[in-house]
Amino acid sequence: MEPAFTDKSIRASEALLVKNVQTLADLVAGSKENDGGWSEAFNLSQWSTYLNYDIMGDLVFGRQFEAMTSETNRFVPKLIINSTAFIYTVRVAACFWKRPR
Amino acid sequence: MSLPIIGGDLARDDRKFFEYASGILKERAATEERPGSRKDIMHHLLHAEDPMTGKPFSPEQLGIESSLLIAAGADTTSLTLAAAFFYLVRNPRVMQTLKREIQSTFSSSGSTDLTTPSKLISLPYLRAVVDETLRLAPPVPSLLPRQVLKGGITIDGNLIPEGTIVGAPAYAIHRNPEYFPEPEKFIPERWLATEDPSDTTSTGVPRKPQSVSLARQAFVAFSQGSRGCIGRQLAYYELHTALAHLLYRFEIRLARDPLTQKWMADSTSWKTGSADGLVVNTHEGGKMDCREERQREDEFQLFDQFLADRNGPMVEFRQREGVC
Numbered sequence: 001m002e003p004a005f006t007d008k009s010i011r012a013s014e015a016l017l018v019k020n021v022q023t024l025a026d027l028v029a030g031s032k033e034n035d036g037g038w039s040e041a042f043n044l045s046q047w048s049t050y051l052n053y054d055i056m057g058d059l060v061f062g063r064q065f066e067a068m069t070s071e072t073n074r075f076v077p078k079l080i081i082n083s084t085a086f087i088y089t090v091r092v093a094a095c096f097w098k099r100p101r
Numbered sequence: 102m103s104l105p106i107i108g109g110d111l112a113r114d115d116r117k118f119f120e121y122a123s124g125i126l127k128e129r130a131a132t133e134e135r136p137g138s139r140k141d142i143m144h145h146l147l148h149a150e151d152p153m154t155g156k157p158f159s160p161e162q163l164g165i166e167s168s169l170l171i172a173a174g175a176d177t178t179s180l181t182l183a184a185a186f187f188y189l190v191r192n193p194r195v196m197q198t199l200k201r202e203i204q205s206t207f208s209s210s211g212s213t214d215l216t217t218p219s220k221l222i223s224l225p226y227l228r229a230v231v232d233e234t235l236r237l238a239p240p241v242p243s244l245l246p247r248q249v250l251k252g253g254i255t256i257d258g259n260l261i262p263e264g265t266i267v268g269a270p271a272y273a274i275h276r277n278p279e280y281f282p283e284p285e286k287f288i289p290e291r292w293l294a295t296e297d298p299s300d301t302t303s304t305g306v307p308r309k310p311q312s313v314s315l316a317r318q319a320f321v322a323f324s325q326g327s328r329g330c331i332g333r334q335l336a337y338y339e340l341h342t343a344l345a346h347l348l349y350r351f352e353i354r355l356a357r358d359p360l361t362q363k364w365m366a367d368s369t370s371w372k373t374g375s376a377d378g379l380v381v382n383t384h385e386g387g388k389m390d391c392r393e394e395r396q397r398e399d400e401f402q403l404f405d406q407f408l409a410d411r412n413g414p415m416v417e418f419r420q421r422e423g424v425c
Contacts, residue, residue, distance in 0.1 A: 004145040005331050010338055012140070014218045017339060021346045028351065028418045038417040041356035045412050048182035048343070049175065055339060056174040060167065061129045062141040076121060077175070 016058040023068050024051050049077045122168035123160075130163075142170060174332055176408045177240035178339050184238035185230060185344060187401040187414045188287040190355050195230065195289055196348075202226045203345045221341040229289035231340050235322035236275045237287060243405045244268025245324060271321045272403070280319035282306050285397065291316055351418040 003009065024047065031039045050067035053076065057065035065073045129143050146166055150157055158166065189196045202224055210216040221227065249265045261267060276284040281291065283305055290304040294313040306312075323330035330336070347353070395402060403409035 004142040005335060007334065009140070009145075010335050011219055013335075014338070014342075017218050017342045018346070021343045024343075025346055025350050028347075029420055031418075034417070036419070038354070038419045041415045041417055043412065044183040044186050044414055044416055045179070048179040051343065052175040052179040052182070052339065053171070055178075056171050058141075059335075060142045060170045060174070061125055062132075062143070063125065063129065076118070076171075 013059050020055045053077050119168050123164035126163055126167045178336050180240045180411055181234055181340055182343055184401040185234040188234055191399060192287050199226055199230055200348055203348050207349050218338050218342045221345045222338055227341055229292040232292045233287055233289040238401045239271040239322040240408055242272035242403050242409050244270045274319055274321055280316055353416050353418055356415040356417045
């Protein structure tokens with residue numbers, strides 16, 4: 001998998017990184033304003049997950065997941081979190097199961 | 102809260118995720134031969150050969166790789182980005198220093214379009230902020246298990262018999278005061294070596310080259326050696342780009358409830374399943390009504406499930422004058 005992660009490959013993806021970050025920035029800029037020009041509140045764990053999910057969609061599959069701009073695909077980050085929780089539970093169980101002799 | 106037992110919702114979601122990843126993989130593979138398409142990561146995987154057998158990956162292997170890539174790429178970096186903002190809004194001095202570095206970079210390029218990620222990747226203070234975030238909030242905070250080989254091993258004066266599973270969690274190593282003085286404090290300067298003794302006293306951590314080099318050796322957010330993270334450099338590109346652009350365009354502050362003026366918490370879960378009962382990790386960090394190790398208000402709370410679960414911070418943005 002190394003060829004996909006060389007400096008050269010990453011630099012070829014620069015425009016995609018910037019495009020996705022700007023999508024988030026535009027969403028923030030266009031959000032409802034409260035007093036003094038401040039935006040509504042953003043939960044950054046949530047929004048940075050959508051951002052990074054969209055970036056991985058572009059980089060891995062050349063495909064727009066659009067988690068930031070549409071709710072349709074937002075079920076997937078939820079699946080990921082539960083999926084790793086599941087795998088981890090199994091792994092921890094396996095550690096206890098394999099006791100030293 | 103649904104218990105993270107084997108089976109149930111978690112197992113169902115694990116299956117669903119795998120099916121989802123396999124599905125988009127199939128669609129992606131169908132377009133591979135289209136001329137002029139960009140060489141994304143899947144392109145490299147579709148053309149990779151197993152060095153032992155000389156054969157390409159099977160559809161099942163590719164399915165596993167693609168679900169791993171999404172999880173390992175998206176969930177880790179997003180945790181770090183949220184944690185970076187958590188620590189930045191609490192540390193105005195650091196925020197100011199970082200903003201100065203970012204703003205001078207953007208203004209010397211003349212426009213945001215010319216400020217490419219390759220330019221941002223080399224900003225030293227930004228890198229120190231990212232590393233300090235990764236130290237305090239490693240996305241994989243727990244241990245990566247290792248099995249003791251034949252004959253046993255002596256670790257820290259204790260004889261550990263063969264077959265035992267051992268490991269050192271990144272969370273614990275990153276808080277060892279021998280490597281990281283003032284371990285609970287967010288001090289990016291600890292990553293920036295200087296020979297000037299007055300710089301050392303201003304932030305309260307040693308910054309001599311040998312201290313910084315010791316810290317580097319103890320930094321295991323990406324693990325190390327042959328099992329080190331393959332996406333390390335990509336992660337730095339992503340984090341530098343996101344932090345620099347957002348901090349250049351916006352002022353950022355913690356969100357307060359407009360009626361009560363209390364810090365705003367988000368208990369509405371944007372996730373499902375096991376995390377629901379654990380959501381104390383809003384913008385406030387730890388809370389006094391939690392158990393002892395969860396009480397540090399200035400610590401971004403992680404909930405270990407290999408990739409850590411988290412929530413918050415809740416923040417508001419305001420566009421900076423003259424920037425768009």
